[in-house]
Amino acid sequence: MVKALNLALRQEMERDSDVLVIGEDVGIDGGVFRVTDGLHAAFGAKRVMDSPLAESAIIGVSIGMALYGLKPVCEIQFSGFAFQCFHQIENHAARYRMRSQGRFAVSMVIRMPYGGGVRALEHHSESEEQFYAHIPGLTMVIPSGPRTARALLVSALRHPDPVVFFEAKSLYHGGPEEVPDEIESLPLGRAQVLREGRALTLIAYGAMIRVVLEVADQLRAEDGVEAEVVDLLTLSPLDRATLATSVGKTGRAVVVHEAPKSFGPGAEIAASIMEGAFLALQAPIARVAGHDVPFVGFARERANLPDVARVLAAARQTLAF
């Protein structure tokens, strides 16, 4: 996925000289995960900027650039550090169009690695997408692999409003996938049905897509049932229509995310299904999520993150209800 993201940035920077990259270590080093590798050499220090170690400045300065009409792509090194710029995202990036009544727009992309499963320290493993998904004015995107990552990043770069773009660390170097040479994009705000089925709907995004696909395989092999798999891709605005259509057909749903369960994305997803497909429901909507605890340390991480066994158990319970 690292190479796919890099390709998207490179091709969009070639196409549009207003696209700039800014962040900590994104220049000569190419980013700690190498997503911006080679961009500094290709486009120079004026377009690929190593910022001082200051998250609020990275976002705040980028907002200023976007107000002028440039298209900054900021990298926050880990989503766990984004609370030092959260006010810039919530107070300003998300609100400038509204505050200026359309005179200004903030067209920028805020990239952040998120999520666990890579045996990392505190602040390097958390999932905080729910904070951004809750903010009016923001678009919250989470790709699930190289191809969607590249196509969604292209769309995010061309979007007229700020996009928070979460990249699952566990996918950076896992699950290779072919991507076409020509630029490809995917609409924001649209989920993908990865697999069709009639028995139940498995709903996830980001790194959890691999988990639910494996659960779907096992349900087919061991239980003889076909699960539908919905990859949200954009968390906010949520593709409520796809959710309602899918659960309207299956009558059962399991929502999976790494973020803590309470007030997490699963709650909004479940409420949306209630609003859109209440009469079709055959069982309570299940949620498999991180527990309601702060960072647990990577020695216990596997017990906290949703895995195939937990999701499979929840799916079987839902099917048996």
Added chain:
Amino acid sequence: MPRIPIAPQFTVEYLSILDADGRVDEALEPHFSPTDLKRLYRAMVLGRRLDERMLRLQRQGRIGTFAPIKGQEASQLGSAFCLHPTDWMVPSFRETAAMVWRGWPIEKLLLFFSGYLEGGQPAPDQRDLPITIPVATQLPHAVGLAYAAQYRADPAVVMVFFGDGATSEGDFHEALNVAGVWQVPIVFVCQNNQWAISVPLKKQTHSRTLAGKALAYGLPGIQVDGNDVLAVAAASREAVERARAGGGPTLIECVTYRLSVHTTADDPTRYRSAEELAAWERKDPLTRFTGYLRTRGLLDEGVEQEVDAEIGAAVERFEAVPPPDPLRMFDHAYGQPPPELQRQRDAMARWLRDGRPRPPVEGPPSPPMRGQRMPRQ
């Protein structure tokens, strides 16, 4: 190993050109044209009279809470005066006089302080950001604008305003640091009015000057008598010219005083003395500039009546604005409203159309602020 002192190559100058009676130091007198001096005077008078009028409007419940500028006319106008219309101005929330100078219609500002977002919309060609309320958070935006101008080879300079309290915020330090590293064309104007609501400067910082904070970021810093419009304008002109010539950022500290309340929800008699206020009233920037202009024979008659008429006409236009249409709240949240937002808008439109009671929106009421008693309905 030796301990070697590294002497910082840094001094903070204090610049003052007019004394408390408006007598000028001729060696330092900047040469602005009579027309410019008259425009500046008119803007200062307008700033003062508008402030007084707004205070009355607020007390009468005709506008909401706002932050008066009384006493700070020189520090914000002497600086904004040095900008071209093609330069950028980034205000905080106490720059009413500078905003009017930059072309904001008075009725728009009144609308803003009456809870209408329409009042925060700059004109299509206006290079001004709207009011920013969270303290110091606009400073990084200004740095970004300055970088963007430089990137596009646009000769624009950015001027950003903030108060003494803002220098304690992280965003102040991050913004000055980045501006220094990138050497962008920006002027940081600190209106040090001595009080951040109830907290005096000595509880804000142990630094002798705020201008001295520029040292840490490798920037020039200057302290000026903020109640001396000539000193502010002279220092600002120098800073703007330096920025435009590629010489990078400057921090200007205008030493001034908030002669009025923090906002109309505040009672300063709780935390500062009448003696202190009286001492600063003797340094009133308007009195000093008036004295200077009188000596130079440049004082026009009838300026007060003229600006009062201008303000009066703006108040009339403001009060003729129709009640807010609730549906407009959906217009600018996104460039393209998502389907769920469109559904919410449709639901409200149906609700309003079907003759159900409208949500309680009225003309310009006072929004509740900290420390403010709300009248019973």
